[in-house]
Amino acid sequence: MTAEQIRNDGLLGASDIRTIAAAAGISPTKKFGQNFVIDPGTVRKIVRTAGVTHESHVLEVGPGLGSLTLGLLETGAQVTAIEIDTPVAQQLPHTIAQYMPDAVNRFRVIEMDALKATPENTDLSSDETLTLVANLPYNVATPIILTLLERFPHITSFVVMVQKEVADRLSAKPGNKVYGVPSVKLAWYGTASPAGVIGRNVFWPAPHVDSALVEFHRYDEKRYINDEELRTQVFELIDAAFSQRRKTLRAVLKKIVSADAFERSGIDSSRRGETLTIEEFITLAQALNQTQATPHIDK
CATH class of the missing domain: 1.10.8.100 (rRNA adenine dimethylase, C-terminal domain)
Structure with a gap:
């Protein structure tokens, strides 16, 4: 365990991320929109905003090298991660075993495209509520969110980190100049609100745009929701x-x-x-x- 790892109280810092990537032969790719989080403070802010506790079952999309995953597991939560990139998906269990061995039994990773995920092929029972927490690729963030809400009615809330422009659209209200299709369709399922701006320096590689958090809560009861x-x-x-x-x-x-x-x-x-x-x-x-x-x- 590195000195930086000790300073970060079990979460991954910049040198840890680069070490894991180098050892596994992994490089961030534009194809999958990969920008890995390297700041434990940002990770804990996301986890705290999402209200994750030891009683939570979290669905994480695009876990990458495990920065946010470890922050979620730190709470005692159960985490199911969906990862499309084969080398990344194969590396993740080893990272969990190395950095947080006590959490191995509370974690599993499914290698697939999140847009193809269903309760059946992920074995995520509708009897258990899910919290979606994710650092989503900018180019597919909105389709992933709307698809998962449609297919997984037991996702009762989410906190996602997306491009700030996307975040603004998702949480926009009528009359706002960025209010559009994503804003209205998300409102079918529940209420969304902005939850903070994230700077570029918390990622590796640093993106060319700012990011932001969006917090969402599904309606408890709407007469049309299941129609x-x-x-x-x-x-x-x-x-x-x-x-x-x-x-x-x-x-x-x-x-x-x-x-x-x-x-x-x-x-x-x-x-x-x-x-x-x-x-x-x-x-x-x-x-x-x-x-x-x-x-x-x-x-």
Whole structure:
């Protein structure tokens, strides 16, 4: 164990990360958007923000060389990690065994693309709530988040570190200039809020952009949350409404939503999609269903 490792109280510092990578023949790749965290203080901030305790079961996506993984295990939590990069996935159990041997039985890594993960192929039972905690690759962060929330209804909260621009979009509210498709779709599942900005110097290699944390909590109860047919329809409306965001709803949805549906919903068709809440998109979808279900009677 290195002197730096002792100073970091069991977590990985910059020299530890470089030593592990060199020994395993691993180099950060652009293909998988790898920027490894080298600052224990940042790791503990993420873990603390996520509220992880010894009672938690954490799903970590993209664990990399194990910086955040060790911080999660430090709490006594059980951790299931999903890693797409084969050499990294193979190295991770050895790192846990070396730096935190008492946690070996509380950790497992699954080598796969997180976008292909399901409760079945990960053996993550819906009987147990999950907390998602991850340092996500910038280029696939939003698809990963929305896919996992759709497939794993027992993910009740998350804290993710993403590019600051992505974080701003995920937590944006109606009327904000960066409010868009990710903002509204995430709001289908729960509430998101910014949880702090992370500088570039806590990564190896240092990225060219700042990062930020997003905190999310799934709704305890929403009457529409398990309606897959409604969700699909609402998401189609969202995609269409933001496909030309400067146009009015009347113009951009003219092939999908009738004037009658707008009238039934009580939503002014001269508004733009960027002004609608998730509840209003749902109301519009329900009004559309009502108009389609109502038979036309010729007079």
